[in-house]
Amino acid sequence: SQQGEEDPQALSIQEGENATMNCSYKTSINNLQWYRQNSGRGLVHLILIRSNEREKHSGRLRVTLDTSKKSSSLLITASRAADTASYFCATAPFSISNFGNEKLTFGTGTRLTIIP
Amino acid sequence: GAGVSQSPSNKVTEKGKDVELRCDPISGHTALYWYRQSLGQGLEFLIYFQGNSAPDKSGLPSDRFSAERTGGSVSTLTIQRTQQEDSAVYLCASSSTWTGGAEETQYFGPGTRLLVL
Numbered sequence: 001s002q003q004g005e006e007d008p009q010a011l012s013i014q015e016g017e018n019a020t021m022n023c024s025y026k027t028s029i030n031n032l033q034w035y036r037q038n039s040g041r042g043l044v045h046l047i048l049i050r051s052n053e054r055e056k057h058s059g060r061l062r063v064t065l066d067t068s069k070k071s072s073s074l075l076i077t078a079s080r081a082a083d084t085a086s087y088f089c090a091t092a093p094f095s096i097s098n099f100g101n102e103k104l105t106f107g108t109g110t111r112l113t114i115i116p
Numbered sequence: 117g118a119g120v121s122q123s124p125s126n127k128v129t130e131k132g133k134d135v136e137l138r139c140d141p142i143s144g145h146t147a148l149y150w151y152r153q154s155l156g157q158g159l160e161f162l163i164y165f166q167g168n169s170a171p172d173k174s175g176l177p178s179d180r181f182s183a184e185r186t187g188g189s190v191s192t193l194t195i196q197r198t199q200q201e202d203s204a205v206y207l208c209a210s211s212s213t214w215t216g217g218a219e220e221t222q223y224f225g226p227g228t229r230l231l232v233l
Contacts, residue, residue, distance in 0.1 A: 035224075042120075042207065042224040043159075088158055103172065104222065106151075106159035 012113040021110040023089030120225035137193040141210030
């Protein structure tokens, strides 16, 4: 089964509004990452948050992580039509050796549509 | 150099045929990953190469799937005796050497869309 599960599966909002997507996972992690995918092709890395971090910002993106609830949220503020895409969370499993990002486990994604 | 490249972009094959998918990682990246994405689904990990270490093949769905990485750079994913359920987008990613606690971003290629008829 998928480690990460995004919620909602699909989201449509008006341009300019904020979009919030959630991700839940099951096992301990080293870090959690959010990726974006356009048109079913390659993924683009958006932001990484480590297990000892609670919040991180990058431009219009804000990510939170609650390890006690095993959940994360991605907030996109002031959405634009160009933000229309699928968004995936991915978890890097907890490892004592801390070998980077091997075997990221992806969720099934949230399909975000921004209505102009 | 430029980003991760994959070829072919699209591949249509008949059930039972073998296919080879190619991935050229970013120059200097020591880690290379293969994922599979079925329609409307998330990514499924297949295999991971890190430097000269033995690859982690734990995600390969059957013995019809194999991958190799020559010279620590280009990788080929081979699917033998293809089945219709193999139809998916196959994505390759690479990342640079782990530098002692720093998580490394994975850079994805555009994928190969495989259709098995």
